[in-house]
Amino acid sequence: MHFELSEEQKMIRQAARDFAQTELKPGVIERDEHQKFPAEQIKKLGELGFMGMMVSPEYGGSGMDAISYSLVMEELSKVDASASVVVSVNNSLVCYGLEKYGNEEQKQKYLIPLATGEVIGAFCLSEPEAGSDATSQRTTAIDMGDHYLLNGTKNWITNGSTASTYIVMAQTDASKKHHGINALIVEKGMEGFTIGPKENKMGIRGSDTHSLMFTDVKVPKANRIGEEGFGFKFAMATLEGGRIGIASQALGIAAGAYELSVQYAKERQAFGKTLADLQAIQFKLADMATEIDAARLLCHRAAWLKDNGQLYAQAASMAKLFASETAMRTTVEAVQIHGGYGYVKEYHVERLMRDAKITQIYEGTSEIQRIVISRGVLK
DSSP: OOOOOOHHHHHHHHHHHHHIIIIIGGGHHHHHHHTOOOHHHHHHHHHTTOSSTTSOGGGTOOOOOHHHHHHHHHHHHTTOHHHHHHHHIIIIIIIHHHHHHSOHHHIIIIIHHHHTTSSOEEEEOOBTTTBTOGGGOOOEEEEOSSEEEEEEEEEEEETTTTOSEEEEEEESOGGGGGGGEEEEEEETTOTTEEEEEEOOOSSOTTSOEEEEEEEEEEEEGGGEESSTTOHHHHHHHHHHHHHHHHHHHHHHHHHHHHHHHHHHHHHOEETTEEGGGSHHHHHHHHHHHHHHHHHHHHHHHHHHHHHTTOOOHHHHHHHHHHHHHHHHHHHHHHHHHHGGGGGSGGGSHHHHHHHHHHTTTTTSOHHHHHHHHHHHHHO
């Protein structure tokens, strides 16, 4: 088994690291405080080719592999998880789904501007009562011949008001249960499509999270992805890749908190020594380093399996489960190591702790990941 990154992957990682430090870090505290979407930074990420990383150059993408994507997500998330989740959704959920399952007309019309970063996309699955359960969609898309009539509500939608292209899961034939669900491309500005207020969140406050309402929205049949009733399979396949992105985000949050803790421990004096000289702190850092390294290996394994055309659903769930729980444990310890300073915004770790929690919830909760993993174990 080969663990070394290629020279190209190292260059991509360095580019993301430099961007995070020079473009994301300077305003990250203010954006978090005021729930400000990082519009300028996202535009620059598009110019760097990070908004369509794994999309073929034929459709405006960078043609990179999933490991490179994981590396970029980690580096961006060390500094600003609000920005990295925009990258994750656009790459894993929107661009990936369109390139793999969309037809040529859809790729030309929607994928190219998404992959180049000209516009951003949103993935609309969660509902007020269904959560991430794709089998219980209350949003309906009634077949009207040449179009669908879309009605319903989606919530917790990342890029909710800043996206231009929305992939919406909706039930067309309830009698067929999950076989009656369709994935539809909805454009901002379609009549009957309204966007609710921005959610006031604990973490990733710079990201743009809204509820979306659809009232008799006419969606052309040409905007359906795949065959009739393909929506459930589309959602499940897309979420598998999404979990690699969120696992890598969680990894980055943990790694960012760890790096800040190491730096602080070397500088902070207590009891006549630096914190780094105290065995209690050394043990905390050792545990953090070990768990982060294990999480990174799980993320890269899942990405490698995807790159090599192998089944990766269980590996992605393992990575997402372990990395998200590592992020939570590591950030809590980072605040503890910083003491009182860890509780104030200036030192960044309190924000990382708040951001870490969402990685245990979105793209399927930790409990959902355990279900996916156990199915593989018990089959």
